Amino acid sequence: MPSEIQRLVDDLVTQMKSGSAPAYRTAMERLADAARAGGPESLTAAVEALAPLLPDLGGDFAMTAVLAGACVEWGASPMALVDVLPRRASEAMKLNAMVPGLWDKAARGRPLPEPVSASTHPLLRTLTGRARWRLGVDKNTMARIAMSWFDMEHWLKALITVMADAAFREAVADDVKTELREHAEAVAHRSQRAVWAGALTAVLDDEPLVVIDPRAHRGYALTMSGVGDNGQLHILLADRLVGDPGQGMVAGDRPARSWVEAATSGDPRLGTDDPAIRCFRLFDGQGAYIGPEGVPADIGPLDGTRVLVLHPPNGTYMLGVGRVFEHMKPTLRLDRILEPAETQRWLARLAPAVENDMMADR
Structure with missing residues (x-):
């Protein structure tokens, strides 16, 4: 650990023991500045030194945890905080x-x-x-x-x-x-x-996902990680699956590039001028509606696998935000297009869509 970081953490502890809020804030600022100036190594050292302090802190001194989180945003490894x-x-x-x-x-x-x-x-x-x-x-x-x-x-x-x-x-x-x-x-x-x-x-990581397009009798195997909500999933699914039906993809209009960027690594806010328009309604393999306001963990497994069934959108449903968690990197990987026989086996297991949700009609 860089000696300067340890010295500044020790000073922070001293100021907390003194009970002086101004001195505590000054010590926090000095530690933050030094950690940022030192790059990832110093930032990680700061997190590692702060982690053992956190269990006993409370009140205004809980801002120490916010500093540790800020160090992670700036490039530190968060792993020292896992057990704390x-x-x-x-x-x-x-x-x-x-x-x-x-x-x-x-x-x-x-x-x-x-x-x-x-x-x-x-x-x-x-x-x-x-x-x-x-x-x-x-x-x-x-x-x-x-x-x-x-x-x-x-x-x-x-x-x-x-x-x-x-x-x-x-x-x-x-x-x-x-x-x-x-x-x-x-x-x-x-x-x-x-x-x-x-x-x-409840975020799912390295989670297998099967998507079925019953109109075209086609299916797709995907893997998802770090998807924060189903609105984001809608955009990513459209980006991965909509394309040339002659190449086995889902028929429809491709999502705008700005929508995909908002759902992945760009500014997550789309606003009213350029809202994302969902390309389909989603139901799980048991027929339950999967609303954009929910999360992927809401998708009920069918025989141990989460399955989504694509239905036409039935009107316009607009999404003003591409992703809820700005710093969480999502992935949705199309692993393969299912063979026709495999798709048929999934189709035979699907329950009819229960279209009794008000939002499912939009």
Whole structure:
């Protein structure tokens, strides 16, 4: 580890112990500047030095996790955070979900403070002062619960950054992903980042996908990774499959280049001037409608394989965003066109499309 990075991390720890917010922010800025100036090696060294600190941090000092995430955006390896950040973010959401109920018991009808720094001391004082409302919860634990009301978004911001990395997603234990989804669901009504964090835990990587075009009696075997939502999948499918029917491809209009760029590596925002128009409606092999607003994990497996069935679009459905997660690199690879006999076997197993979803008619 570069000695300058370690020295700056040590200084950051000193400033956190001092309790001085201005000194902490200055130490953060110095560490960030030095790590960026040193390139990937220094950035990775900073992440490796910060990772052991994260489990015990809370409140404003949770910004340390945001710095670690920023280092990853700038080019650091995120892998030192695998066993730390997902668990800490999961805990923050779990504790955050407890705050309203505890406040109701302790605050005697007063409104719950907004999750901004100016409200930290009133909430912390009220909850820690009434820690006896929760049998077995000491003041230190209650303080950690209270601070989650203010620091959860910091943990989630960092988590969303690192979960864009395919190797990181693969390394996170399945039980941790399950906990993240459960806790994200509990706070999703007040945190968009929690919604995104839950969705990232369900991202499929190296996932086989069979696509059937029943009108042409053709099928396709693909592999997908890092696709954030079904709107993005719609665009990528059109890019990979629409082409010359004489060459075995799906008949239709090719997607605009700007749509494909928005779904892959360009600016994800398409806006109202150039929205992507979906080329088909999608149903899974069991007949369920697969809406653009869902995620690929919603595609129910048929005999162990996720299957999509292409239907005509039935009107115009516009997509203003090409991808939800700007820094997550998607791949959708067309591996092969299925042989006619194989396509027929899939066709024989497909359930009829259940067209009872309002959006399926558009």
